Amino acid sequence: MMTMPEPARSDVLIIGGGLIGLATAWRTAVRGLSVTLCDPAPGANASFAAAGMLTPVTELHYGEETLLDLNLASAKRYPSFIAELQEAAGGLDPGYTEAGTLVVAFDGDDREVLADLHLFQQSLGLKAEWLAGSQARRLEPMLAPSVRGGLLVSGDHQVDNRMLLAALFAALEREPQVRIVRSKVAEVTVAGDRATGVVLDDGRALAAEQVVLSAGCWSGQIGGIPPELLPPVRPIKGQILRLAVPEVFRPFVSRTVRYVVRNNQAYLVPRAHGELVLGATVEEQDYDTTVTAGGVYELLRDARELVPGITELPLIETRAALRPGTPDNAPMIGPTALPGLLYATGHYRHGVLLTPATADGMAEILATGEVPEALAPFSPQRFGRPQK
Amino acid sequence: MMTMPEPARSDVLIIGGGLIGLATAWRTAVRGLSVTLCDPAPGANASFAAAGMLTPVTELHYGEETLLDLNLASAKRYPSFIAELQEAAGGLDPGYTEAGTLVVAFDGDDREVLADLHLFQQSLGLKAEWLAGSQARRLEPMLAPSVRGGLLVSGDHQVDNRMLLAALFAALEREPQVRIVRSKVAEVTVAGDRATGVVLDDGRALAAEQVVLSAGCWSGQIGGIPPELLPPVRPIKGQILRLAVPEVFRPFVSRTVRYVVRNNQAYLVPRAHGELVLGATVEEQDYDTTVTAGGVYELLRDARELVPGITELPLIETRAALRPGTPDNAPMIGPTALPGLLYATGHYRHGVLLTPATADGMAEILATGEVPEALAPFSPQRFGRPQK
Numbered sequence: 163m164m165t166m167p168e169p170a171r172s173d174v175l176i177i178g179g180g181l182i183g184l185a186t187a188w189r190t191a192v193r194g195l196s197v198t199l200c201d202p203a204p205g206a207n208a209s210f211a212a213a214g215m216l217t218p219v220t221e222l223h224y225g226e227e228t229l230l231d232l233n234l235a236s237a238k239r240y241p242s243f244i245a246e247l248q249e250a251a252g253g254l255d256p257g258y259t260e261a262g263t264l265v266v267a268f269d270g271d272d273r274e275v276l277a278d279l280h281l282f283q284q285s286l287g288l289k290a291e292w293l294a295g296s297q298a299r300r301l302e303p304m305l306a307p308s309v310r311g312g313l314l315v316s317g318d319h320q321v322d323n324r325m326l327l328a329a330l331f332a333a334l335e336r337e338p339q340v341r342i343v344r345s346k347v348a349e350v351t352v353a354g355d356r357a358t359g360v361v362l363d364d365g366r367a368l369a370a371e372q373v374v375l376s377a378g379c380w381s382g383q384i385g386g387i388p389p390e391l392l393p394p395v396r397p398i399k400g401q402i403l404r405l406a407v408p409e410v411f412r413p414f415v416s417r418t419v420r421y422v423v424r425n426n427q428a429y430l431v432p433r434a435h436g437e438l439v440l441g442a443t444v445e446e447q448d449y450d451t452t453v454t455a456g457g458v459y460e461l462l463r464d465a466r467e468l469v470p471g472i473t474e475l476p477l478i479e480t481r482a483a484l485r486p487g488t489p490d491n492a493p494m495i496g497p498t499a500l501p502g503l504l505y506a507t508g509h510y511r512h513g514v515l516l517t518p519a520t521a522d523g524m525a526e527i528l529a530t531g532e533v534p535e536a537l538a539p540f541s542p543q544r545f546g547r548p549q550k
Numbered sequence: 551m552m553t554m555p556e557p558a559r560s561d562v563l564i565i566g567g568g569l570i571g572l573a574t575a576w577r578t579a580v581r582g583l584s585v586t587l588c589d590p591a592p593g594a595n596a597s598f599a600a601a602g603m604l605t606p607v608t609e610l611h612y613g614e615e616t617l618l619d620l621n622l623a624s625a626k627r628y629p630s631f632i633a634e635l636q637e638a639a640g641g642l643d644p645g646y647t648e649a650g651t652l653v654v655a656f657d658g659d660d661r662e663v664l665a666d667l668h669l670f671q672q673s674l675g676l677k678a679e680w681l682a683g684s685q686a687r688r689l690e691p692m693l694a695p696s697v698r699g700g701l702l703v704s705g706d707h708q709v710d711n712r713m714l715l716a717a718l719f720a721a722l723e724r725e726p727q728v729r730i731v732r733s734k735v736a737e738v739t740v741a742g743d744r745a746t747g748v749v750l751d752d753g754r755a756l757a758a759e760q761v762v763l764s765a766g767c768w769s770g771q772i773g774g775i776p777p778e779l780l781p782p783v784r785p786i787k788g789q790i791l792r793l794a795v796p797e798v799f800r801p802f803v804s805r806t807v808r809y810v811v812r813n814n815q816a817y818l819v820p821r822a823h824g825e826l827v828l829g830a831t832v833e834e835q836d837y838d839t840t841v842t843a844g845g846v847y848e849l850l851r852d853a854r855e856l857v858p859g860i861t862e863l864p865l866i867e868t869r870a871a872l873r874p875g876t877p878d879n880a881p882m883i884g885p886t887a888l889p890g891l892l893y894a895t896g897h898y899r900h901g902v903l904l905t906p907a908t909a910d911g912m913a914e915i916l917a918t919g920e921v922p923e924a925l926a927p928f929s930p931q932r933f934g935r936p937q938k
Contacts, residue, residue: 405843456861459850462843473844
């Protein structure tokens with residue numbers, strides 16, 4: 163094999179190698195376009211820290227019905243997306259598991275929160291089954307006797323986001339049209355009123371027909387973009403723990419268990435290989451990624467109320483990462499007002515879930531110039547920033 | 551410099567490179583004896599995990615008056631020991647700090663525990679000052695308003711055990727008579743009814759006039775020693791956390807703060823460089839060194855009751871290590887019934903405090919054959935095991 167010189171130009175240049183950037187690179191390459199992805203540390207931050215819940219129904223929020231449609235579509239796409247990815251990755255398992263999700267309540271007030279959620283789900287035609295505390299404990303015997311009721315959503319699943327990242331890397335390695343550049347992008351280059359590529363922080367210039375910004379909470383900090391077009395993303399810190407489940411305790415829980423404890427919400431996500439993910443705080447702390455005594459304390463305190471046996475489990479990882487939040491909690495996907503510049507960012511707490519819908523949609527836009535109808539509500543141009 | 555062949559023989563061979571083994575090696579070398587110390591990972595386990603409290607008065611326990619004398623003697627020896635060590639270490643600071651220790655109580659019952667301790671201290675002529683809650687808060691403003699009283703012991707200090715380890719390593723490097731062999735000892739060799747050296751687990755044999763066993767909780771697992779002479783040590787697990795104190799919060803606490811919360815005892819030890827040590831659980835868990843969700847939870851919960859601001863601090867380390875416990879909670883220091891075999895082990899929760907007294911005493915015994923009077927009560931031969 164010859165060492166090939168770096169191509170000066172590609173069809174698409176993606177800034178950011180989280181799940182969104184990596185999956186967009188893969189789906190775009192499948193369409194026959196050449197792709198360069200730039201990230202000093204692809205597969206890190208929120209994509210690596212995440213719990214990988216695919217739970218559009220249990221994570222439903224008032225006022226987010228439009229987002230719900232996209233969430234449901236992406237959840238529905240997951241099985242085929244995973245099958246295609248596994249084939250593209252030479253058989254590597256992307257870690258998708260269909261086991262359903264149980265949400266439980268700690269006290270009477272928490273039970274009201276759950277009952278409200280159930281009514282809202284029903285009003286939207288979503289499938290969720292109300293369980294008495296005793297029924298919930300029959301499904302998950304580690305639940306505390308005090309559990310006051312639950313909601314079983316058999317269609318909400320999970321993917322091991324770290325296995326998903328590994329499968330995406332493997333698929334991209336097999337795509338000759340894709341190149342990953344492990345460097346930081348300093349700025350987008352703009353010429354003749356369109357984006358024409360990027361300059362890396364080491365000074366190298368890379369040209370591209372189209373530039374996709376998918377740099378998570380750092381998307382607003384790329385140089386070269388007219389300030390009024392910069393995406394209004396902000397970092398929302400999440401602290402998350404990983405526990406090990408020794409053989410003798412398995413299965414500790416058999417499905418994702420979300421819970422409401424004194425109006426706090428948190429969750430446990432069990433992995434096939436014996437890991438248990440316990441998340442997550444939601445904090446407006448700017449770009450701080452320290453794990454704090456208080457964050458760890460609150461996560462353990464709440465988990466312990468619902469699943470007392472958790473105290474016996476080894477604590478194997480503590481981590482904090484930054485979700486990219488937007489003013490309306492919905493992502494920005496599609497063309498911007500600057501020709502040649504597109505955004506796929508701002509996925510907040512739904513990045514893993516929305517990976518297939520975003521990657522497929524972006525590939526369609528990049529290949530054809532047409533925005534799929536499902537993505538229209540998530541145009542980056544919806545925010546009323548002053549235009550020049 | 552020529553590479554020298556490994557000497558086949560040394561005056562003293564020490565099994566175990568924790569604080570006790572390392573300090574004994576140093577003090578023995580100072581007496582002119584050649585020393586070989588064997589440990590696959592010197593400076594690890596309990597010596598590395600410890601908080602470094604030198605608190606004989608605040609850690610006083612009923613029934614341990616004999617041990618108190620040794621603890622007080624070792625605490626008194628600390629300043630000169632540190633000065634000598636710093637000189638021997640080429641100026642490296644061993645991290646000794648004299649700032650006193652405050653013990654505080656959470657509720658009325660805890661206050662009773664503290665009041666009992668104070669009476670016991672007074673009955674033994676020990677110096678401790680009773681404080682109202684408000685007085686304790688004046689000394690340590692981060693204490694919760696609920697603090698019910700405190701005990702100030704201005705003579706109880708601390709040493710940064712990791713700096714102490716580094717200084718001991720530096721001092722030993724400067725001793726041409728000392729050699730550290732980073733291997734595990736498989737067995738003690740016995741010939742003609744006396745210990746004559748050891749065999750390493752790679753098969754190498756090392757000969758010595760005298761063999762010192764200072765392998766902490768693993769001291770009972772060395773081969774070759776007649777079973778009835780093996781030291782009755784067992785592992786007592788401690789989980790311990792380290793927090794960082796950002797500049798803006800310093801000084802978070804100005805001295806060691808011990809506390810009694812609902813009859814649990816724990817402590818915070820502030821380091822000069824901004825680290826805060828939060829310890830420790832006391833668990834009989836065999837040789838398990840996993841950090842558990844429950845251990846971390848309980849340490850954070852109790853600390854938070856007394857010092858609520860702790861929730862803001864970065865959690866930078868979680869760790870578990872094993873203390874060497876004995877049937878009477880006191881160490882075994884001195885000759886065994888097998889000529890040439892000595893023990894310096896079983897220091898349980900007082901290993902850091904007892905390092906000077908143990909090392910000085912062992913050096914005296916190894917150099918002269920005479921057991922100092924202060925060590926007589928801690929003879930390894932005091933346990934009534936059947937002799938052959």
